[in-house]
Amino acid sequence: MADEALKTWAGKWALITGASAGIGLEFAKLLAAGGTNLVLTARRVDRLQKLAAELSAQHRVQVEVFSADLVRPEAPVEIFKFTAGKNIEVELLINNAGFGAFGYAYEIPVEKMLEMIQVNCSAVVHLTRLYLPEMVARKHGDILILASLASFQAVPFNSVYAATKAFDLLFAEGVAEEVLEFGVRVCALCPGSTTTEFQQVAEQPDRVFKSSETAEKVARVGLEALAAGKSYVISGFMNRLMKEGQRLAPRRYVTRTAAKMMRP
Numbered sequence: 001m002a003d004e005a006l007k008t009w010a011g012k013w014a015l016i017t018g019a020s021a022g023i024g025l026e027f028a029k030l031l032a033a034g035g036t037n038l039v040l041t042a043r044r045v046d047r048l049q050k051l052a053a054e055l056s057a058q059h060r061v062q063v064e065v066f067s068a069d070l071v072r073p074e075a076p077v078e079i080f081k082f083t084a085g086k087n088i089e090v091e092l093l094i095n096n097a098g099f100g101a102f103g104y105a106y107e108i109p110v111e112k113m114l115e116m117i118q119v120n121c122s123a124v125v126h127l128t129r130l131y132l133p134e135m136v137a138r139k140h141g142d143i144l145i146l147a148s149l150a151s152f153q154a155v156p157f158n159s160v161y162a163a164t165k166a167f168d169l170l171f172a173e174g175v176a177e178e179v180l181e182f183g184v185r186v187c188a189l190c191p192g193s194t195t196t197e198f199q200q201v202a203e204q205p206d207r208v209f210k211s212s213e214t215a216e217k218v219a220r221v222g223l224e225a226l227a228a229g230k231s232y233v234i235s236g237f238m239n240r241l242m243k244e245g246q247r248l249a250p251r252r253y254v255t256r257t258a259a260k261m262m263r264p
Contacts, residue, residue, distance in 0.1 A: 003034075005227035006220075009142075010035035013062075015083065015090045017070065017127070018097030020047035023146065023194065026219035027094055028055060037062040039088060041079055042097070043069045064088070070097050070119045076126035089138075093131045095124040095145045095168075100161035103264060113160045120164035125171065132179065139183040144226050145172040149192040149239050153246055156259035165190075169232060176231040188232040189222035192239035 014031050018024040020042035028038055032055040040048045045067040052063040066082045068075045083090055098120045101108050128143055135141025148162070151169035155162035172188035179186060193212040218235045225233035234240045246254050 005224040006030055006034035008034070008223075008227045009092050011037070012091035013037045013039060013083075013088050014092035014094060015039040015041070015079070015131070016094045016096055017041050017068070017079075017123070020044045020051070023191070023215045023219050023222075024094070024096040025051065026216040027096060027223070030216070030219055030223060031092075032056075032059040032061050032063070035059070035061060036092070039064045039066065039079075039083055039090070041066045041068045043067065070123040071115045073118065073122065073126075076123055076130060079127065080130040089134070090131050091135075091140070092142045092144070093127060095127055095143070097123065098146055098164070100158055102158055102262075104157065105159050108160070116160050117164055120161070121167045121171075124168060128171075128175065132175070132184070135184045136179055136182045141184045142226055143172075143175075143184070143186045144222055145186070145188050146222075147172065147188040147190045147232070149190050149234060149242070151188070151190055153251075153258065154255045155262065156255060157262040157264060173231045185226055185229055187222070187226040187230055189218070189225065189235065190232060190239075191218040191221075191235045192242070194218050194235075 009031060014036050016024050016027050016038065019028050019040035024042070028040060028051060032038060038052075038055065038061065040052060040063065042048055045065065048065040048067070052065050055061060056063045064086065066079060068079050070076070099116060101112050101116060124145060131141070132143070145168050147169040148165035150158065150162040151165040153162070169188045169190065172186050176186035191213065195212045195214055213236050221233060221235040
């Protein structure tokens with residue numbers, strides 16, 4: 001089933017945001033191995049070009065690169081115009097780009113908080129809105145949105161990040177139900193701790209990442225869940241168990257426990 005799921009988009013085009021590292025990079029590798037053509041976007045165009053050359057040579061797929069900083073509100077439209085200008089029909093949109101900021105909410109620069117909302121929420125909505133009408137019109141297409149295990153609870157010292165990921169989860173689940181009748185699938189991927197550059201960028205303590213999953217495993221879980229028609233998926237048995245445990249405990253207790261784990 002795993003290998004068959006990765007061939008779902010063979011010969012078609014996938015657009016991946018934040019494709020230069022981490023889970024986005026692994027999405028690109030897995031999809032290329034399954035025969036999917038790729039549009040890779042991120043800020044670091046040098047990384048994208050290197051990745052594009054490797055994937056096209058190894059798997060004989062077409063790979064296009066577009067430099068985009070989703071902090072800029074104009075970026076989603078620029079990406080859309082790029083694919084439209086090349087007559088690329090995006091069958092799979094992966095809203096992967098995102099970042100966090102660790103610390104006390106009253107100390108994190110307000111600019112960083114608002115940029116986080118822009119990248120993690122606004123850009124996700126904007127790109128989805130740009131590509132979704134064409135998918136509905138042709139009665140097929142898929143959208144994968146990177147949420148998080150943090151989508152299910154408040155996370156002190158990562159409060160804005162957790163709130164943006166709760167938004168992503170609810171947005172994905174709602175839209176998934178809206179477009180189901182049109183043959184379009186939408187899924188939220190909810191990983192826990194994952195071995196990526198996220199930790200360094202967010203400046204989170206090492207103790208939070210002791211049982212991290214690999215980015216490749218998380219990406220594979222997301223693609224398999226989307227191909228299976230799920231509206232959300234949690235990567236990792238212990239993460240699923242943790243989520244179920246949260247439902248049984250008082251919300252304040254869950255938040256206080258998270259605060260003890262995350263406190264600087």
